[in-house]
Amino acid sequence: MKLTQLKVGESGVIEKVVAPEPIKSRLFSMGITKGNRIKVIEHTLKKETWGVEVEGSKIALREEEAGAIEVKND
Amino acid sequence: MIKAVMVGQPNVGKSSLINAISNARLHVGNFAGVTVEKKEVELLNNRLKIVDLPGIYSLHAYTPEEEVTKKYLLFEEYDLIINVVDANVLQRNLVLTFQLLDMRKPTILVVNMIDELEEKGGKIDAQKLSILLGIPVVLASAKEKRGVEEMVELILKGFKCEWKIYYNDKIEDEIEKISSILNNHFQNPDLSRFYAIRLLEKDEDIYKIVHDLPIFLELYKVLGESIKRLSIEFDIPDVRDLFAQERNALAKSVVMQVLTPPPHKESLTQKIDKLLIHPILGLPIFLFFMWLIFQITFQVGSLPMEYIDQVVNNFANWLKTILPPGDLNSIITEGVIPAVGAILMFLPNILLLFLGINLLEQTGYMARAAFLLDGFLKRFGLQGKAFVPLVSGFGCTVPAYMAARTLKNPKDRLITMLILGFMNCSARLPVYVLLIAAFFPAYNAGNILFAIYITGALLGLIVAKILRTLLFKGEPEPFVMEMPPYRFPSLKALALELWYKAKIFIKKAGTFIAGAAMIIWFLSSYPKNPSLIQLYEQKMESAKTIQEKKALEEELKAKLLEQSYLGRVGKMIEPIFKPLGFDWRLSVAVVSGLSAKEVIVSTLATLYAVGEENEKGLIQKLRENIDFKTAVALIVIIMIYSPCVAAMGTFYSEVPNWAWRLFYTIYPNVLAWILAFGVYKLLERV
Numbered sequence: 001m002k003l004t005q006l007k008v009g010e011s012g013v014i015e016k017v018v019a020p021e022p023i024k025s026r027l028f029s030m031g032i033t034k035g036n037r038i039k040v041i042e043h044t045l046k047k048e049t050w051g052v053e054v055e056g057s058k059i060a061l062r063e064e065e066a067g068a069i070e071v072k073n074d
Numbered sequence: 075m076i077k078a079v080m081v082g083q084p085n086v087g088k089s090s091l092i093n094a095i096s097n098a099r100l101h102v103g104n105f106a107g108v109t110v111e112k113k114e115v116e117l118l119n120n121r122l123k124i125v126d127l128p129g130i131y132s133l134h135a136y137t138p139e140e141e142v143t144k145k146y147l148l149f150e151e152y153d154l155i156i157n158v159v160d161a162n163v164l165q166r167n168l169v170l171t172f173q174l175l176d177m178r179k180p181t182i183l184v185v186n187m188i189d190e191l192e193e194k195g196g197k198i199d200a201q202k203l204s205i206l207l208g209i210p211v212v213l214a215s216a217k218e219k220r221g222v223e224e225m226v227e228l229i230l231k232g233f234k235c236e237w238k239i240y241y242n243d244k245i246e247d248e249i250e251k252i253s254s255i256l257n258n259h260f261q262n263p264d265l266s267r268f269y270a271i272r273l274l275e276k277d278e279d280i281y282k283i284v285h286d287l288p289i290f291l292e293l294y295k296v297l298g299e300s301i302k303r304l305s306i307e308f309d310i311p312d313v314r315d316l317f318a319q320e321r322n323a324l325a326k327s328v329v330m331q332v333l334t335p336p337p338h339k340e341s342l343t344q345k346i347d348k349l350l351i352h353p354i355l356g357l358p359i360f361l362f363f364m365w366l367i368f369q370i371t372f373q374v375g376s377l378p379m380e381y382i383d384q385v386v387n388n389f390a391n392w393l394k395t396i397l398p399p400g401d402l403n404s405i406i407t408e409g410v411i412p413a414v415g416a417i418l419m420f421l422p423n424i425l426l427l428f429l430g431i432n433l434l435e436q437t438g439y440m441a442r443a444a445f446l447l448d449g450f451l452k453r454f455g456l457q458g459k460a461f462v463p464l465v466s467g468f469g470c471t472v473p474a475y476m477a478a479r480t481l482k483n484p485k486d487r488l489i490t491m492l493i494l495g496f497m498n499c500s501a502r503l504p505v506y507v508l509l510i511a512a513f514f515p516a517y518n519a520g521n522i523l524f525a526i527y528i529t530g531a532l533l534g535l536i537v538a539k540i541l542r543t544l545l546f547k548g549e550p551e552p553f554v555m556e557m558p559p560y561r562f563p564s565l566k567a568l569a570l571e572l573w574y575k576a577k578i579f580i581k582k583a584g585t586f587i588a589g590a591a592m593i594i595w596f597l598s599s600y601p602k603n604p605s606l607i608q609l610y611e612q613k614m615e616s617a618k619t620i621q622e623k624k625a626l627e628e629e630l631k632a633k634l635l636e637q638s639y640l641g642r643v644g645k646m647i648e649p650i651f652k653p654l655g656f657d658w659r660l661s662v663a664v665v666s667g668l669s670a671k672e673v674i675v676s677t678l679a680t681l682y683a684v685g686e687e688n689e690k691g692l693i694q695k696l697r698e699n700i701d702f703k704t705a706v707a708l709i710v711i712i713m714i715y716s717p718c719v720a721a722m723g724t725f726y727s728e729v730p731n732w733a734w735r736l737f738y739t740i741y742p743n744v745l746a747w748i749l750a751f752g753v754y755k756l757l758e759r760v
Contacts, residue, residue: 021314022136023552028318029083029132030556031166035322041344045353048449049458051557056163058343058557060445060458065552 003038003069011039012071019068031055038071077123078229081174082158083167084129085558087186090216091158092126095226099574100126103435106556107462107480110139112146122229133173139479148279154180161191161198164333168325175239176271178264182210182233184225189215194336203332208236241320244307248300255296259289273297275314343559356446367430368527369520375423386415409595410588413676417583420504421576427500428575431469436563441555448553454535455542457553460490467497471721475728483551488734489541491725495717495742496534498527501671505712508675512696513705530713590669591676597640598680606633654750655704664711670718703757707750714746
């Protein structure tokens, strides 16, 4: 499922990042890589901007990028 | 001399480490992208030189400031790499470390912010980490000055590195095939291996290097086959993903062996963020903080004003009696000192504003503000990250232009830079404070100041939207930004930073502004007109009352000023500003503001209050000579028209395109005039 389908406080393991380059490499270098656990911390009222936590760092991204992250919910 | 480069991901404390080992005063903050330019620092009587490079998330450079670092790493000469990592996010940082180790240059690993990890109850086994990576490891804390001496000693003494990091055998096989071809040309196995890896990762910079080599045709074929084999073998569409996963897995296993993680509990940052980036409360809280900054800037900043004023006046009067009477005496006591004094009065305001911006930068709130504002900025064709240069613009436009380097997309960057002038810089603060004090009720002063800044910002956003629709079609760049943990700013660093700012400001007032004031004073005092003076002296002698005499004296002063060089120039440009209600003196003041915005104040002081005994007179004089709607039109002009020459110079050097430079030079002035005219006419009706 897409990361954006998770609720605040839920987490999942990243399966795939489907964003185009160079944004994909950017996400990789921030720790958003297959196999890492990602957690939704917050999103703005209209869900336009998302805050996630991955391997100890907190990252802000837009709906478009967050939607490009596929996770396995558990 | 040993030359070391400091490399690491953004916000791991590279600049702080350099500040800790030297007496350098590099600007630091708690967000990604504080350093956007390489900075060199020499230590120990030039035995060691450290180059501080902008933070880089990976060798796939993404933004212009990361490009600076990558180019330096690839093409410049240096002896060793100091790779700085953040102990709290070791795994993510190690991914970059592996990319650096691919270069096989002498490298030491500095694990910074170890104090934070240990405070939380975590631990890192430095010895084991060193064995696993094959390079020396130093646990450090720039804040506690821990490990920094050890690091310098290690560099001076020299150290050995073993290359222990290898990828999956199947990947290494392909690397070997490619590097053996490269080695035919380079005769350097380490370099060839590094280039081979980068080529597999589709690194365009390396591609450009090998493109013109005689081995290229052969290389191209083998590279293509390798990429194909790897994608089939690992069932992966892009080999770049493969390396990312490999390094991530390697980092994970290394971290597993060396890190004792701190016990899980909700951190202070998480608690604070529940409130500060709350979906509903977040934005109002942000606006409240900004309002507070301006309120304090005005209200607290004006408390010591009178005192400073008094000191400057006493000094001028004292000097007047010391110096021999004559031209030199008057140029200093009537020209320079009152003008510089008129600006020094605003030092407290400026320091308070900088304190506010500094707190934003140091605490980590900057990235939160970017998060909160991203959705809003998106509507204007910008993105959250643009908030960083925009807010720096409230301090000074020059570093703000530089900070725009953290924006990847050239269009985004240009739009942001074109509207940065609308973010009122601190040099304009004195002008506003003066005008607000003269024309608005005191109880509302802080709010008016806030309103001016907000209006400027909103206007900037509207212009951004217009530029985006008319000239720069296309989507803005994606928004991805790290939100660092909240950190208590070090009071010492904060105090030093303010002291530094104060020093720069006083220096600027004493040199540049004093010089400008001297020129203005000279141009407004010469040429002398003896026949005019004689005429009035005769009139004054025959005057009957003291009032009459005084009136004549004033008239003479005005006449003399009008026929001075400055008066003549002013009369020439007056027609441009006439529709806004400006007289020639205001026109001159506005134009003089192009040299530096504070100069507007000193020019007003010279032109409206020449020879006045007390400086309070300036506000009084402004009230007598300027009406309310003209004052508002003046504020509008200052908000919008071209920034100072220093800022314009920075823009020119950052934007090489002549058409944009021309546009940048013209459009703010046209817009400023039109809007000021509109406001003036509007106020005329009410």
